[in-house]
Amino acid sequence: MHNLVQPITRTCPISRIGNGVGHHFFGYYDKTNWGAGDRLLLGHRVAARDFELVADSAAEVGYFDLAGDGAFHPCGRTTAWNWQMGSQLQWLDATRSERLIYNVRTDGGRGLYPGFGSVVFDLTTGASRELDTPIYVAAPNGRYALAVDYERLYITHRTIGYVGLAGPRADLPLCPADDGIHHLDLETGETRLLVSYADLKALDHRPSMDKAIHWVSHIEINPSSSRILFLHRWTERVEDETCFLHRLITMDPDGGNIRLLECSDHPLPQLQENFDPSAVGTFDYEKSEYQISHPLWRDDRHIIVWGPHAGSIHYHLYADADPVQVSVVGREVLTENGHMTYSPADQRWLLSDTYPDPVSNERILILYDALRGVRYDIGSYYTDPALTKENRCDLHPRWSHDGRRVCIDSMHEHERQMYAIDVSSIVGA
Template sequence: MTQSKNLAARYPIRRLGQGPLHHFFGYYDKTVWDLDDRLVLANQVDCMTADLTPDMRAQVGYFDTRDGDRFHACGVTTAWNWQMGCQLQWLEGRPGRQFIYNVRRDTSGGIYPGFGAAIHNLDTGETYQIDTPIYVAAPNSRYALSVDYSRLYVTHETIGYCERFGKRRDLPLYPADDGIHRVDLETGATQLLVSYADLRNFNHRPSMDKALHWVSHIEINPSSSRVLFLHRWTERVEDETCFLHRLITMDPDGRNMRLLECSDHPLPQLADDFDPTAVGTYDYEKSEYQISHPLWRDDSHIIVWGPHDGSIHYHLYTDADGGAVEIIGDGILTENGHMTYSPVNPRWLLTDTYPDPHTNERLLILYDCDQRVLHELGSFYTDPGLRKENRCDLHPRWSRDGRQVCIDSVHEHERQMYVIDVSTLVDSR
């Protein structure tokens, strides 16, 4: 079931893409729409849930919402995963219509051999590649930030890229020559901003010393002047409930690092007799120590799900030394989700839930921050047989005008993208 009849009448929903192929975008942190709210970025694949191999291809392209939602393929990639896709995103700071996505490269060049990125210009039809894969591109499109996807494949397989010879077994715990790199999108030049050794030494905790370190959820603020990321470390990568987390911000040149939150805590799961296979698919997302899904609301505020002062909520952090921390939706927004503020009115917070353990339904939610009212946009079924690596979260994303929402879903037993019209709600307030 997609929506109850009354919800469908109020918030019309339509599917993008027809026929036997599957379509998805990936994560929640980037808009799929171009600046005109016409073209919607997407990946097209021929299966819904397969275990990925380095040879599996995804067509990269867009739906044209003024041409019957027809899909147009622009390129191909084999550097992707079910959770984040290929980091496909618009380069909105460049003239015309250009987007970037990750690819595999038959080259030993670059800081992460075998991976790079492709930049496609829709107006000229031209594509060129750079030697470094990207995690996120700055809104001004001048630079991007990069991490080692081979490392992520070991530490957090869901968001890494699979390797032909399996997971690496030679990863150093906290190397001084790897971490977050900055990539100049004009020249392709790279610069190491902060290393894993730097992160271990920054407000050091004893739990870091024997742990494997990595970085995820890198996000750049709207003016491209500040960066947030999650620093994570663990002694047991097989069990995500053993992950430890910190929310950190810094300047785009790596300076002025600031620790906003740390959820270091004792880990009884590290006992020798603990069985990581007993951990449920979504137990990690519901941990009381989880710091997840941070995103900039504006240039100086960050929304995140995580603990603060011993209690876990949606928290809004001010990026400043001693900055305020505010609970959002206290007693109303009680579950972890993928949240974004409306691009035109921060009154509206869009989010979702993980599947209910009994019904396997996920809720799509629009929260009114002014009135403290939750509006349910729909309920979407997911196959309980899906695993962490091939699951399909809703990952809701706003249109540029804040009147539409796009999700990925498998409620029709296919992996497809859907657009929900929320204009009757956001325009009437």
């Protein structure tokens, strides 16, 4: 890194989660796996630390009881998952921790995306209920979820997609009017299309969209469940992520009041016929000066994101309003892409990480004090450089509800495991 201001190194206590066999991980940074009272911790268990996923690759879903025996307690099994986001396992009511939801494969041709659905599991009764629609994210109020086509994602951004039983789809339309982001009623199972890819292409249309395939990712719902953010992406070369183009957009839960916050459309020399995609490094995409990535709500009105604005790329905080207001966060110390979340207990603290250093293969876990503008490096974790984009293990740090602990996924002990890190000595000081 080339920081203008040196971070403060502060080692925090770390402990491995669980006491049993197998490999464990949760997935993405955007939703907490900590349950009520920070006692139960959601996760996946798999047989090996990394392998190429196929349609019948299985993972168990369940939880660790941190106040009990510390063991992994399975709740179900799924073959609809990936290494980055798992099965989209999440609490439907984190304040009570009574229900969880995760994606599965289904039999037959029913549902919005035949072959994929989701399961709601009730920890109190042990009962499960299957829905015909896979979810991307569930609303904090537990009433609705948002859904996309994971087979489309497998083509456009394989690390976050699911392959179909018949293999990768070869017949995906580039920009359909009958697919996009769907609303799923978690009680009735009913779905409706909120915004289509054709709608997005027509919104402040750019010529670079005309020959491109379109998709959405990083769909997030604000704390009061009243506003949705997402990234609209498009490309003519899906095999090279540096050719992805990006827009940050928000909308209401009914698809109305769409607001374009940022667009990073730019010329792409990579589309020339003599360009060699194999020359692109594993993490070059994550370090692109044009990438908009990892947006997340700080609160109901503000979004933290890594991306370009006004000619330079930083951690930016957007106010979801007209006119759009943007400010830089940690200009001198937060100088590369990461997975960032504000503490649910105190928005003074921002948690993030880095991608592996190309020489040391170390990833840094970061706490940023937004009040004082101070960065703390609280851990460094090695990762195997042989891992690919599809089976890598990002730290994806996730806050506990009380803001005193952090959970990460890591392979620094040469297994894929989950770890808890006590940050109370910093945030409580």
